[in-house]
Amino acid sequence: MNYSNAISNLNFSSNIHSKSSRSFNTNEVKQMLEQLIQQIIDKQNEYDCDKCTQLSKDLSQIIKDAMKSLNYEQYKYVIQVVLGQCQDDNLMMTCRCLWDIETDNYASYVYSNTKIFCAVTVFGLFYY
Amino acid sequence: MDNELLPTNNCVLLPHILMLAKGSTEMTSREEDRIFTVDEISNIIKEVIERLIGNNFYEHDKVTRWTVDIVDHILTELTNLGKRFKYIVQAVIMQKNGTGLHSASSCYWNDITDGSCTVRWENKHIYAIVSVFGLSI
Numbered sequence: 001m002n003y004s005n006a007i008s009n010l011n012f013s014s015n016i017h018s019k020s021s022r023s024f025n026t027n028e029v030k031q032m033l034e035q036l037i038q039q040i041i042d043k044q045n046e047y048d049c050d051k052c053t054q055l056s057k058d059l060s061q062i063i064k065d066a067m068k069s070l071n072y073e074q075y076k077y078v079i080q081v082v083l084g085q086c087q088d089d090n091l092m093m094t095c096r097c098l099w100d101i102e103t104d105n106y107a108s109y110v111y112s113n114t115k116i117f118c119a120v121t122v123f124g125l126f127y128y
Numbered sequence: 129m130d131n132e133l134l135p136t137n138n139c140v141l142l143p144h145i146l147m148l149a150k151g152s153t154e155m156t157s158r159e160e161d162r163i164f165t166v167d168e169i170s171n172i173i174k175e176v177i178e179r180l181i182g183n184n185f186y187e188h189d190k191v192t193r194w195t196v197d198i199v200d201h202i203l204t205e206l207t208n209l210g211k212r213f214k215y216i217v218q219a220v221i222m223q224k225n226g227t228g229l230h231s232a233s234s235c236y237w238n239d240i241t242d243g244s245c246t247v248r249w250e251n252k253h254i255y256a257i258v259s260v261f262g263l264s265i
Binding site for chain 2: 047049052053055056057059060061063064067068076077078079080081082083084085087088089090091092093094095096097098099100104121123125127128
């Protein structure tokens, strides 16, 4: 249960938590990621080593710009893109964060077609 | 700077100089507290991966445990550094089978104080890519 809204309405929250800016909404970011990534990855016909190097960098920049357009005030972003070839291999990805649980959050999305898989994670951290 | 012993008639100045010297080191450690040091963190990451994976084969049952342990241990050691940072630690473990993998990241932050460190580690059977992002408060 999230009590942070109730707590912020009681007037003793400290100055560093300015609750006027809206907090990171995982669903909104995830929907944005779904639309962007499917369009971009489906344009690739097959896995090509050099093209995919550039594609992963381009994708992270595109997503960073899309995050800026979502207009979250006072948020810093970290976007991680992992792109690979779809063979029979297994891959395990884990993350742990030390942050403020009331304000910070992340959104992740994994997309794959027959040739390429793509796992994207976007972290949003509040800057006091 | 002169390192010789000061003669007795200058002893009164000594405590004042010592205090000034102490003041300047306090300032630098506070500054260091707010800047992301890549080398220190890179060493922490390498040491943790070496300790937890070492020369092991890729074992599907153990991989979940490994990634979680690597990430937890690194985060604990980062917390022990006591700096004013929020951290994100991410680990990717992959079997060595000739498949291609690309990883990229892009960040919207304060370039002076914030930073990241990515270590690519391998043994004969496994690839591990660990990224640590540190954002100052």
